[in-house]
Amino acid sequence: MPSSPSPSSSVQAARQALADRLREIRQDAGLSGRALSEAAQWHPAKTSRIERGGQPATAADIQKWCEVCGVIDLAPDLVASLRAVEGAYVEWRRLERTGLSRLQQTYVPLYERTTHFRVYQSHVVPGLLQTVEYASALLSAITMFRRIPNDAEAAASGRVERQRVLYSERRFAFLVEEAVLMYGVGDSDVMAAQLRHLLTMMRLPSVSFGVIPMNARPRRIWTLEGFTIFDDVEVQIELLTAKVTVSAPGELSVYARAFGELATLAVTGDQARALIEQALDALS
Structure with a gap:
């Protein structure tokens, strides 16, 4: 592949x-x-x-x-x-010198002006769907790895605060690889609460939530780095060392096409819920 x-x-x-x-x-x-x-x-x-x-x-x-x-x-x-x-192309070390909390606030204007979000994640639950405990565990791991000031709790609160956009007339399409439901971010209680939260959030009228099964066949597009498409204006990709922002129309269309291809592999509705519940059962 x-x-x-x-x-x-x-x-x-x-x-x-x-x-x-x-x-x-x-x-x-x-x-x-x-x-x-x-x-x-x-x-x-x-x-x-x-x-x-x-x-x-x-x-x-x-x-x-x-x-x-x-x-x-x-x-x-x-x-x-x-x-x-x-x-x-901005290195995280430039953005996170004082920790993660301030960085979370910088995203607010972009989220406020965007009306259509398309989010693909291959490793973690999308930020707009994270519980505060999951976000805190994830951001704590990031601060330790990057050796920056640990303000994970405040940063997690800021991340969850942005989720108010979900309760608006905006549209949200989320795609996650099935492995996201199984990766151990935090302990078992944190993961169980996060999975139950997904079951609740996918019922929101503004939200479309799809899971790409690990056995999806035929797979015409490979697992990609996580990315978010904000309207048809820009795409943000989070790499290990940097945040990449793409705004050239030609490249935007490539990411939009990739999202469409990934969506054809995903299951939604009852089938997606069944995969989440299987992941929940595996924790007990």
């Missing part, structure tokens, strides 16, 4: 696309790389390093580049592209 391409590869491609655009601007201005570096008062090799992707351009670099090439009017759009690339 094919492996999933790294979500960070698209970010690298976006960085190189910006570098390629800068090279085109230099060439259109009739300047060599050395001449641009000299005019900008840079190290002679800096222009070449930026164009090859060996050194990322800064906003100040782009401003100076456009100034030297006589196209200063292009600078604002290029700097905006740079900001988009910088925000597309």
Whole structure:
């Protein structure tokens, strides 16, 4: 079965696309790389390093580049592209320096403005469906692994607080691999309470909840990293070391198609409930 391409590869491609655009601007201005570096008062090799992707351009670099090439009017759009690339791949260590609680609050505006959520998880229960005890156990494990301040209880409360969006006119489609129902996050009591909570939440009129059985056949799409599609605006993917945000229309359509393919493998309604109840029985 094919492996999933790294979500960070698209970010690298976006960085190189910006570098390629800068090279085109230099060439259109009739300047060599050395001449641009000299005019900008840079190290002679800096222009070449930026164009090859060996050194990322800064906003100040782009401003100076456009100034030297006589196209200063292009600078604002290029700097905006740079900001988009910088925000597309953000390491957790940058986001979690002070713990997880503050990070949870940063998601609120996105959740408030989204009307259609499509969530796929292959390893954990989706955050919008977690109990506070499950969330606390999961976030505690994250803080220990990443060696950051442990504010898991406060972070779990913030995560659960966001669940108020479930009781609105928004739409939510959740898909989880069956293994999610069996992974031991917290102790048996925490897992049992979480599974019972899923049985309750899947009855909400705003919620569609599907489970992809481990024996689903034929499996035309492999198990992927967890991702959330927010309307048709962006996709967020959580990697071990970073959060990746995808907003390019072409890539959005790929994730939407993947979600659709995964949905064809899932069972819902009574069949999904039966799998949850089987997982519950296995805990007793």
